[in-house]
Amino acid sequence: MALIISDDCINCDVCEPECPNGAISQGEDIYVINPSLCTECVGHHDKPQCMEVCPVDCIDKDPDVVEDKDSLYKKYLKLTS
Known part of the structure; x- marks a missing residue:
């Protein structure tokens, strides 16, 4: 699965720089995660750094x-090739 940011977001700006794939950006009201770029940090870290x-x-x-872990890893490989 990709990740999603809920309306509880306080726009603290700490998650965006932690994303190795650049999947997090400022949305209209809160930060948002682009699911086509989110690999839950598979290939980079053991745990999603934004979380x-x-x-x-x-x-x-x-x-x-x-998405399962294998799909996330394939996405990681595609994004980093």
Whole structure:
């Protein structure tokens, strides 16, 4: 699955620089995650770094974008080639 940021986001700016794929950007009201770029840090880190640094725990798996670890790794390879 890709990740999604909920409306609980406080726009603290800590998640964006942690994303190794550049999947996080400022949206109209809160930060957003581009699911085509999100690999949940597979290939880069053991855990999603945005979730690790979020002070309000507003980042979770996106139920509308279901991907397994193998799919995420293939996406990582495509993004880094």
